[in-house]
Amino acid sequence: ESKKSTRFELITLTSWLLKQEQAGVIDAELTIVLSSISMACKQIASLVQRASISNLTGVQGAVNIQGEDQKKLDVVSNEVFSNCLRSSGRTGIIASEEEDVPVAVEESYSGNYIVVFDPLDGSSNIDAAVSTGSIFGIYSPNDECLPDIDGDATLDSAEQKCVVSVCQPGSNLLAAGYCMYSSSVIFVLSIGNGVFSFSLDPMYGEFVLTQENIQIPKSGKIYSFNEGNYQMWDDKLKKYIDDLKDPGPSGKPYSARYIGSLVGDFHRTLLYGGIYGYPRDSKSKNGKLRLLYECAPMSYLVEQAGGKGSDGHQRVLDIVPVEIHQRVPLYIGSVEEVEKLENKPSISGISP
Numbered sequence: 001e002s003k004k005s006t007r008f009e010l011i012t013l014t015s016w017l018l019k020q021e022q023a024g025v026i027d028a029e030l031t032i033v034l035s036s037i038s039m040a041c042k043q044i045a046s047l048v049q050r051a052s053i054s055n056l057t058g059v060q061g062a063v064n065i066q067g068e069d070q071k072k073l074d075v076v077s078n079e080v081f082s083n084c085l086r087s088s089g090r091t092g093i094i095a096s097e098e099e100d101v102p103v104a105v106e107e108s109y110s111g112n113y114i115v116v117f118d119p120l121d122g123s124s125n126i127d128a129a130v131s132t133g134s135i136f137g138i139y140s141p142n143d144e145c146l147p148d149i150d151g152d153a154t155l156d157s158a159e160q161k162c163v164v165s166v167c168q169p170g171s172n173l174l175a176a177g178y179c180m181y182s183s184s185v186i187f188v189l190s191i192g193n194g195v196f197s198f199s200l201d202p203m204y205g206e207f208v209l210t211q212e213n214i215q216i217p218k219s220g221k222i223y224s225f226n227e228g229n230y231q232m233w234d235d236k237l238k239k240y241i242d243d244l245k246d247p248g249p250s251g252k253p254y255s256a257r258y259i260g261s262l263v264g265d266f267h268r269t270l271l272y273g274g275i276y277g278y279p280r281d282s283k284s285k286n287g288k289l290r291l292l293y294e295c296a297p298m299s300y301l302v303e304q305a306g307g308k309g310s311d312g313h314q315r316v317l318d319i320v321p322v323e324i325h326q327r328v329p330l331y332i333g334s335v336e337e338v339e340k341l342e343n344k345p346s347i348s349g350i351s352p
């Protein structure tokens with residue numbers, strides 16, 4: 001009787017995407033967009049790994065629309081992402097954290113997909129070689145969109161229409177994901193049928209499937225907030241955090257873990273459970289994180305993994321952005337921890 005070979009089957013991201021296309025889950029165009037995004041992430045991974053060798057640490061010397069000092073790698077990563085999307089020939093509009101307004105892809109050969117992204121989130125960590133990541137979301141085509149065609153970085157009515165078409169609720173997302181640049185480079189993706197992770201094998205530069213249909217634990221024992229802002233939070237939130245620190249009958253309080261990089265903090269929360277939060281506070285009325293290319297893609301992923309993404313009152317995916325760099329408070333993670341926060345009676349009587 002022939003011995004069945006126990007060949008270990010490596011499934012690369014490329015072959016996984018082709019299988020999804022053959023199964024009709026995504027079309028060929030979206031397959032190409034996702035493949036071009038993974039190419040961008042591989043290039044950024046290499047740039048990040050070698051940042052201090054190739055003098056790519058430090059600031060660019062410019063300030064972006066967020067009012068943040070742009071790091072050299074912010075600018076380079078944005079160019080890498082934009083170029084990969086342009087050359088895919090399947091993207092119509094790109095909206096980046098690093099661009100003031102949505103940018104049209106050349107009319108000559110382009111598709112219709114709308115891609116929103118933060119090319120290098122957490123870049124303030126680069127100089128200390130702490131985890132960073134790229135975050136992206138893909139919306140359905142919308143060919144009424146004529147963004148900044150005259151290139152004068154101001155929006156006329158047609159261009160304004162484009163901002164409207166880019167500003168879709170996260171519930172419209174066709175796909176979303178991130179690539180985390182950490183002790184390993186991990187590409188996490190959902191196309192609407194669960195969350196899958198692919199680790200970059202440096203031996204031959206391919207993302208290899210490592211986890212299928214990731215499910216976030218229903219509850220966890222880790223909370224991830226920047227407690228340096230504690231005094232600026234409202235009473236309801238202070239009470240919530242204080243309760244997590246209460247050892248209680250088990251004698252074990254929650255653990256605090258905070259990297260200060262959304263992708264790293266989210267990835268740990270996705271796998272281990274618990275809650276990540278970036279609340280509003282007296283200094284930032286809507287919190288710090290951007291709805292379109294940070295909160296919505298992460299909320300899409302966490303819901304695909306059986307968790308919740310909330311702004312404290314409503315589902316993040318239900319929020320319709322009114323401008324592309326709009327900020328919202330974010331509470332994301334295990335159902336138990338997020339619901340406990342949403343249902344906490346506001347002590348001061350004034351809901352945050």
Ligand code: P6P
Pocket residue numbers: 121122123124226260261262263265288289
């Ligand atoms: P803070 C990075 O700048 C970022 O946008 C997220 O990646 C991260 O979670 C957050 O800001 C950290 O902000 O105010 O705690 O340093």
